[in-house]
Amino acid sequence: MSVTAAFDIGGSKIEFARVDREGAVTNRATLPTPHTNWGDFVAALRSLVAADGGHATRIGISIAGTTDSATGIAQAANVPVVNGHHLENEISAALGVPVRVGNDADCFALAEATVGAGRGKPIVFGAILGTGVGGGLVIGGRMVRGANGVTGEWGHGPILAEAVAARGIPVIRCGCGQIGCLDSYGSARGLERIHGAFTGASLTSHEITQAWHAGDADAARTVDAFVELIAGPLSVIVNTIGPWVIPVGGGLSSDPALLERIDLAVRARVLGRYDTPLVVPGRTRGASGLIGAAMLAEELPA
Structure with missing residues (x-):
């Protein structure tokens, strides 16, 4: 069974959820965002996936920062732990599933365009x-x-x-x-x-x-x-x-x-x-990061 999960990563917390193709959000959970240690950051992501049963077959990530289109390297002032990392490749390797990453405002736009006011x-x-x-x-x-x-x-x-x-x-x-x-x-x-x-x-x-x-x-x-x-x-x-x-x-x-x-x-x-x-x-406020990240991940094969 194909299961799309999403993370919405901000300066204070990491939010996790499952999201279906109609934008329904379930199994939400949060953890504080680790700011300094990459291993702690990855462990937080892994624990949220594991707490959901580890069923995710693809993952989308919304983050308050940018990812260079050419190099894949992240830069996020509010989440400094990700700076210099290739998020899609490194998180995919750590979690064992394909990953897509988008800026939080871009994910908001995608959420609205797929299931919100711009559908x-x-x-x-x-x-x-x-x-x-x-x-x-x-x-x-x-x-x-x-x-x-x-x-x-x-x-x-x-x-x-x-x-x-x-x-x-x-x-x-x-x-x-x-x-x-x-x-x-x-x-x-x-x-x-x-x-x-x-x-x-x-x-x-x-x-x-x-x-x-x-x-x-x-x-x-x-x-x-x-x-x-x-x-x-x-x-x-x-x-x-x-x-x-x-x-x-x-x-x-x-x-x-x-x-x-x-x-x-x-x-x-x-x-x-x-x-x-x-x-x-917008119609997806409160869950737009999760929904947009999931819709981005939907472009991946399950």
């Missing part, structure tokens, strides 16, 4: 609006893997320096080293940064959106700027790749009114006509 659509761009801004691209039901393992990273690139400076928002250096990245302003921390620049107040993103929903004028000004800063770059993505839908994941995706504002702003800026919502909440 059956020819081109799906999955966008992440959470602690950072990320994305993934799926064409014809297959994850697109770019050079150096980078695809869909619309949150990075020095494109907003002038726009934020014109609004009186501090222009800061992103963690990637560039100045003026959308990641610094279109994320949850970015929403907080914009509000702080406008008001001097230190509020969480949730407190800001709550105040906006309650009719607070300062919060409304913050949300207006936030939406404008996101809509421009995202409209370029739409005009470039022509997605049928953009499912959104990450913490900010849980606010339907905010996504509706972003959707309307993006559709007003693109060349194509979209008569129905383009930017929509």
